[in-house]
Amino acid sequence: MPPRSALPPPPPPVEIRAWPDREALLADRAYLLGVLVRMHIGPGRLGLLWLWGLLGALGWSLIGTALIAFEDTYDFFSAVFGVVLFAMGAACLVPAVVLVAAGVRRDTAVRRLLERWGELDRDPARDALLRLPGTSLVWLLPSFVLCALGLYACVVVPAGAVRGQDTYGLMALIMGLGFLTWIVGLIGIVKAFWHRRWILRTLAGGTAPGPLISAGGGAHR
Template identity: 60%
Template sequence: MSPRPQLPPPPPPVEIRAWPDHEAMLADRAAVLGDLVRRHISVGRLALLWLCAALCAVGWSLVSAAMIALQETYDIFGAVLALILVVMGVCCVGPAVALVAVTVRRDRDIRRLLAAWGALARDPARDAGLRMPGAALAWLLMSYALCALGLYLCFAFPATDEAVKETYGLVALVMGLGTIAWVTGLMGVVKALAHRRWVMRALSGAPAPQPLFSADGGAHR
């Protein structure tokens, strides 16, 4: 397996910047920001988040099946089956949770780099492609729908007459799936809003300071 691509470095301090002119700096800024934005808000990242949520849902379903098995069968065979199901469920949930934790930390680093590179200058022509309104809207709407579904499963379903008649294991299954959906959707909504906030601050805010390069390519002192 090939190693995961490393994040680009932050922009160098003013005193050691080696760009030959302002246009070269803008080109590097656009390339780095384009890479960071794709890593942060692409539809592929949304699919990865939902894949982790699906793996968590499978794991919780196995754990809930173990609870149901213990409720229905109290012999040694039921206990062994429940233990097997719990182990399988943990094997599904553990990697998914670990991957989400790594992704959250990586997203935090990406947002810091986005803020640092975005603050270098303003480049309206190139910045237009960094807004990615379609991808951000997909994150927001799909995550909002998943949040609504999760809240319904967590609160509305347990109060129905059907839920009262079912076993505790089934109710725990539905509420657990609802919690997974709600947390996943909330993460998506937060990321979509964070991208929108970055666009407003870095790409649509006040004009950046004057460039550090003069028209003849020399750096301003």
């Protein structure tokens, strides 16, 4: 049995499709599309994205604090304290970046599968359950806020910095946190808009493809 995190397979080639009739094809298509949609914009995916973002923010906060400590270092113990903070921050930031990158790659694979299974046929009754406008808004609105906050921290705050009062370490800390916040928000916005675009283009747009199951139960060649 494949692990729960494994992606469903793509639709089989026309030559080897073995659905007994169109209803069986539509049932499999509806089930797998439901699984893929949950993998793409399910609440759990949003929670994981924010968790990884928080881990990255914690890591950069420690690194930024270490940079500030290096700027204010006057003795050996302060330098050691900065090195320890930097190492702890890197231990948090690097896994967070790796996890976010892996999540983006997984989302790309899920989108390909959504497109392929969605284009297999049309089933308006079952496809209506995949629209999930409320879930898309849950992704979109907080992500938009995160993007706005991130841009503010990256652009507005450094522009208002006072020379001699706001240190380079402090600005690096704020800009790094802003950049991470913007990245997390941007990922959420892209996923919300892509889901809406997929609904309009694949499920709601165009006409259904020709029949894929012959009257005798075999696939057309």
